[in-house]
Amino acid sequence: xxxxxxxxxxxxxxxxxxxxxxxxxxxxxxxxxxxxxxxxxxxxxxxxxxxxxxxxxxxxxxxxxxxxxxxxxxxxxxxxxxxxxxxxxxxxxxxxxxxxxxxxxxxxxxxxxxxxxxxxxxxxxxxxxxxxxxxxxxxxxxxxxxxxxxxxxxxxxxxxxxxxxxxxxxxxxxxxxxxxxxxxxxxxxxxxxxxxxxxxxxxxxxxxxxxxxxxxxxxxxxxxxxxxxxxxxxxxxxxxxxxxxxxxxxxxxxxxxxxxxxxxxxxxxxxxxxxxxxxxxxxxxxxxxxxxxxxxxxxxxxxxxxxxxxxxxxxxxxxxxxxxxxxxxxxxxxxxxxxxxxxxxxxxxxxxxxxxxxxxxxxxxxxxxxxxxxxxxxxxxxxxxxxxxxxxxxxxxxxxxxxxxxxxxxxxxxxxxxxxxxxxxxxxxxxxxxxxxxxxxxxxxxxxxxxxxxxxxxxxxxxxxxxxxxxxxxxxxxxxxxxxxxxxxxxxxxxxxxxxxxxxxxxxxxxxxxxxxxxxxxxxxxxxxxxxxxxxxxxxxxxxxxxxxxxxxxxxxxxxxxxxxxxxxxxxxxxxx
Amino acid sequence: xxxxxxxxxxxxxxxxxxxxxxxxxxxxxxxxxxxxxxxxxxxxxxxxxxxxxxxxxxxxxxxxxxxxxxxxxxxxxxxxxxxxxxxxxxxxxxxxxxxxxxxxxxxxxxxxxxxxxxxxxxxxxxxxxxxxxxxxxxxxxxxxxxxxxxxxxxxxxxxxxxxxxxxxxxxxxxxxxxxxxxxxxxxxxxxxxxxxxxxxxxxxxxxxxxxxxxxxxxxxxxxxxxxxxxxxxxxxxxxxxxxxxxxxxxxxxxxxxxxxxxxxxxxxxxxxxxxxxxxxxxxxxxxxxxxxxxxxxxxxxxxxxxxx
Numbered sequence: 001x002x003x004x005x006x007x008x009x010x011x012x013x014x015x016x017x018x019x020x021x022x023x024x025x026x027x028x029x030x031x032x033x034x035x036x037x038x039x040x041x042x043x044x045x046x047x048x049x050x051x052x053x054x055x056x057x058x059x060x061x062x063x064x065x066x067x068x069x070x071x072x073x074x075x076x077x078x079x080x081x082x083x084x085x086x087x088x089x090x091x092x093x094x095x096x097x098x099x100x101x102x103x104x105x106x107x108x109x110x111x112x113x114x115x116x117x118x119x120x121x122x123x124x125x126x127x128x129x130x131x132x133x134x135x136x137x138x139x140x141x142x143x144x145x146x147x148x149x150x151x152x153x154x155x156x157x158x159x160x161x162x163x164x165x166x167x168x169x170x171x172x173x174x175x176x177x178x179x180x181x182x183x184x185x186x187x188x189x190x191x192x193x194x195x196x197x198x199x200x201x202x203x204x205x206x207x208x209x210x211x212x213x214x215x216x217x218x219x220x221x222x223x224x225x226x227x228x229x230x231x232x233x234x235x236x237x238x239x240x241x242x243x244x245x246x247x248x249x250x251x252x253x254x255x256x257x258x259x260x261x262x263x264x265x266x267x268x269x270x271x272x273x274x275x276x277x278x279x280x281x282x283x284x285x286x287x288x289x290x291x292x293x294x295x296x297x298x299x300x301x302x303x304x305x306x307x308x309x310x311x312x313x314x315x316x317x318x319x320x321x322x323x324x325x326x327x328x329x330x331x332x333x334x335x336x337x338x339x340x341x342x343x344x345x346x347x348x349x350x351x352x353x354x355x356x357x358x359x360x361x362x363x364x365x366x367x368x369x370x371x372x373x374x375x376x377x378x379x380x381x382x383x384x385x386x387x388x389x390x391x392x393x394x395x396x397x398x399x400x401x402x403x404x405x406x407x408x409x410x411x412x413x414x415x416x417x418x419x420x421x422x423x424x425x426x427x428x429x430x431x432x433x434x435x436x437x438x439x440x441x442x443x444x445x446x447x448x449x450x451x452x453x454x455x456x457x458x459x460x461x462x463x464x465x466x467x468x469x470x471x472x473x474x475x476x477x478x479x480x481x482x483x484x485x486x487x488x489x490x491x492x493x494x495x496x497x498x499x500x501x502x503x504x505x506x507x508x509x510x511x512x513x514x515x516x517x518x519x520x521x522x523x524x525x526x527x528x529x530x531x532x533x534x535x536x537x538x539x540x541x542x543x544x545x546x547x548x549x550x551x552x553x554x555x556x557x558x559x560x561x562x563x564x565x566x567x568x569x570x571x572x573x574x575x576x577x
Numbered sequence: 578x579x580x581x582x583x584x585x586x587x588x589x590x591x592x593x594x595x596x597x598x599x600x601x602x603x604x605x606x607x608x609x610x611x612x613x614x615x616x617x618x619x620x621x622x623x624x625x626x627x628x629x630x631x632x633x634x635x636x637x638x639x640x641x642x643x644x645x646x647x648x649x650x651x652x653x654x655x656x657x658x659x660x661x662x663x664x665x666x667x668x669x670x671x672x673x674x675x676x677x678x679x680x681x682x683x684x685x686x687x688x689x690x691x692x693x694x695x696x697x698x699x700x701x702x703x704x705x706x707x708x709x710x711x712x713x714x715x716x717x718x719x720x721x722x723x724x725x726x727x728x729x730x731x732x733x734x735x736x737x738x739x740x741x742x743x744x745x746x747x748x749x750x751x752x753x754x755x756x757x758x759x760x761x762x763x764x765x766x767x768x769x770x771x772x773x774x775x776x777x778x779x780x781x782x783x784x785x786x787x788x789x790x791x792x793x794x795x796x797x798x799x800x801x802x803x804x805x806x807x808x809x810x811x812x813x814x815x816x817x818x819x820x821x822x823x824x825x826x827x828x829x830x831x832x833x834x835x836x837x838x839x840x841x842x843x844x845x846x847x848x849x850x851x852x853x854x855x856x857x858x859x860x861x862x863x864x865x866x867x868x869x870x871x872x873x874x875x876x877x878x879x880x881x882x883x884x885x
Contacts, residue, residue, distance in 0.1 A: 081662075278723075
C-alpha cells in the first residue's frame, strides 16, 4: 500500500513539475500582443464600468487603425548596443533624432536648422521644442549625453564606432584625453555643436544614417544593463511608444499623440511587427488577412502574391573581394596583384545573368551604388554613367585576352601553372550556389582550375576576413554612396586597407575630394562618381548584384514605402478600412 | 529504497555538473567572436575589443568558468549577449511556459488517442479497421511536421478560415500547432501499443487468465492493457522532454514565441550565456524527469530495484 501511495506521489510530482511551467501566455507588460487584440481590449467594457463608459471606448476603437508587418523585430532597443538593422528600422518609428531619411532625402527631425563655421569644422544644431513619451522635455544635453555615453570606453557601446569621426573622439575612446577635449559642446537647452578635424561634406549624412538619439541620463542610470529590454525601460522620443516587446519575435507600437509632428505624419495608431520565419506561413498570413505588409517576399511566393507585390531597392549588394595582396604565398600575391588577371576574372562574369538566376530579387550590377539611389533630380546611376568600367554583361573574348596578357606578364606558359587560390565565403545556401557558379564560370571561360571554393561557418569566415586569411572573399553588404562608412574602410588607414595595399594612390585622392563638397549637391555627386569609377577600375571589389525587396502590401494600405536607409516607412500611409 | 533514491539523486547532480561544464567548454571552443557575429555592421577591432572587455569575454577561460559556475550555483544564468538587457532567466521564465503549453497540450491530446488506436488495432488484428489504423500511423510517422503543418494551415486557416494561420494569441491559435505536433505522436504511440498488446497475447499469464475463466474485458483490461502500458512508462519522461524541447520546427512554422527559436539562434550567434543557460536549464529538466521516472518505474516494477 505504501508503495502505491509513493507511486501516486511520484506520478503527481512528475505531472506537477512538467505542468509547473505551463500557463496562459501573457506578455510582460500585461498588454495585448497585437493591434487586433489591443482593439478588442479597448472595445471591451470595463468590468466595473457602465454601458455609457463602454460606448466611447468602442467608438475610439473603431477609429483606430492598425497595421501588421511581417518583418524581423528588434533584437534589443538599447540605443547604445544595437547592431541589428532591424533595431534601426524600429528606432525610426520610436526615436527622434536631428535628421532622418524619407526615402533617400534627408529631412529635419528635431533639428530646426544648423550652421557651419567659416572654416567648415564646427556644426551648431538648433533644436525644436519636443517631448519624450513621459512628458518631459527633450533638451540638447540629452544629445550630448548620448554621445558622451557612447564614446566612453568603459561602456563598451556598439554605438561608439558611429561617432569616431568627431574631433578627439578616437583619443577619448583610447583613454588619451578627457571628455571636455572631445568636439561636442553643449551651448544651451536648445543647441549644441559638433567639431571635426577637417572639412567633410558628409557630416549631415553621417548623422542621418547613424543618428544621435536623445536620452536622459537619469533614465539610463535607472535601468542600467536592462535599458531597452522592456517597454518600461525604453524612453521613446519618436512617433510611437512601445507597448510590448518580445526580442526577435514581435514588437507592438502605439502612436504618440504628443509627438512633435503627430498631426502630419504616421497616421496609423497601432503597429504590430511580427517575425515569421517560414515563408509559407508568411504568405498564408498575408492571404488570410492576418498581415498587411509582408516585406522581402520569398522568391517562391512572388508569383502567388504578384497582385500585391511592389519592388523596392533594399540597398544590399553582393560583392566579390579580390585581395590584391594574396595571403597564400608570394606567388598568389603576384597573380592577384596583376591588373590584367583581375580584369580577366571580372570580364568572365555575366552579372546580368548570375543574380536573377539565383533569385528574381537580385539584379546584376557593375556599380557600387544601388540602382534606385535617388538624387534631387533623378537616379544617380543614370545621371552619372561610368563608361570605362567593365560592363555588367562582361565579355568572354576580352576575358580570355586579358588572361593571356596576364599569363605573359607573370611568366606562365599555361593557365594550369597558376597557383592555388582560396575563394572563401560563409555557410549559406545562396552564397554556396553563387560562389560555385562564379568559380565554375572562371573554369569554363578561362580554364582556371586552381581556385578552390570553400565555405566556413559565419563566425569563422568573419574571423578569416578580419585576419586576411583569404584570396577571394564573397560577401554581402550595403551599397551606399562612396566616401562614407563602408568605403572608408578601404582607405589607407581603414579597417580593410590590407585588402587594397597596392591600390593606385589616385583612388584615395578621389575619396579625399568627396569631402570637399556638400552632400547632395551636383559637385558632390560628380566627385562621388569619379571616385566610384577609380574604385571600380581597380577591379578589386567587384559588385555582383543589387538585392531588391519585393514587398506584398495589402490593398487597404496605401502610400507604403520601403527605404534602403530606414526600412519600412509609414510616414504617410493611408489605411482604407 | 532510500539508498536507491539517494544514489539516483547524487548521480543526477553529477550529471547536471557534467552538462554545465562540458557545455561551457564546448561552446567556447566554437570558432568566431560573438560580438562580431551579432553585428550587421563592420566593427573595428578596437570597438570589438572594448565590447569583449565589457562582457568579460577577454578574461582567461578558467576565470570565466569560475564566474559562470558561481553564478550558476546562485541560479543566475546571466545576461544575453545578443539580446542586450535581457537576462537568460527572464527569457526562460517568459518563453518556456509557451513551449511547455504546446508540448503538454500535444501530449495530453495524443497519449490517450494513440493508446486507444493501438488497442483497437491490436484487438482487430487483420480486420479492415486494423489496416486503416496501421496505414494512418505509417503516414503519421513518415510525413514530416512541416508538411502536416502546411496542409493544416491551408485547409483550416486559409480555406476554411476556422483558425489563425499562425501566432500565439488565444486558445484558438494553439489548436493547429497542437494538432501538428500530435500527429506523429499519435502514430508512434498507436504502433507501439499495438505491438506490445500483440506480444502479450502469447504470454503465460494470458493463458492462465483464460484458464481461470476471466471474461474478455477483464483479460484485456487487467492483463493485456496494463502490462502493455508498463514498458511505455520509462519512455514518458524522455518523450515529454523531447516534446518540450523538440517542438522548434512547429514553433518556427507557426511563429510561436517559445524557447526553441532562441536555442537555435543563440548557438548560431554564439550567444554564450543564452546557449549555456538554455542547455543547463533543459539538462536539469531532462535529468529531473529521468530521476522521477526512474523512481516511479522502480516502484512499479520491483525487478528494477532488485537489479539496482
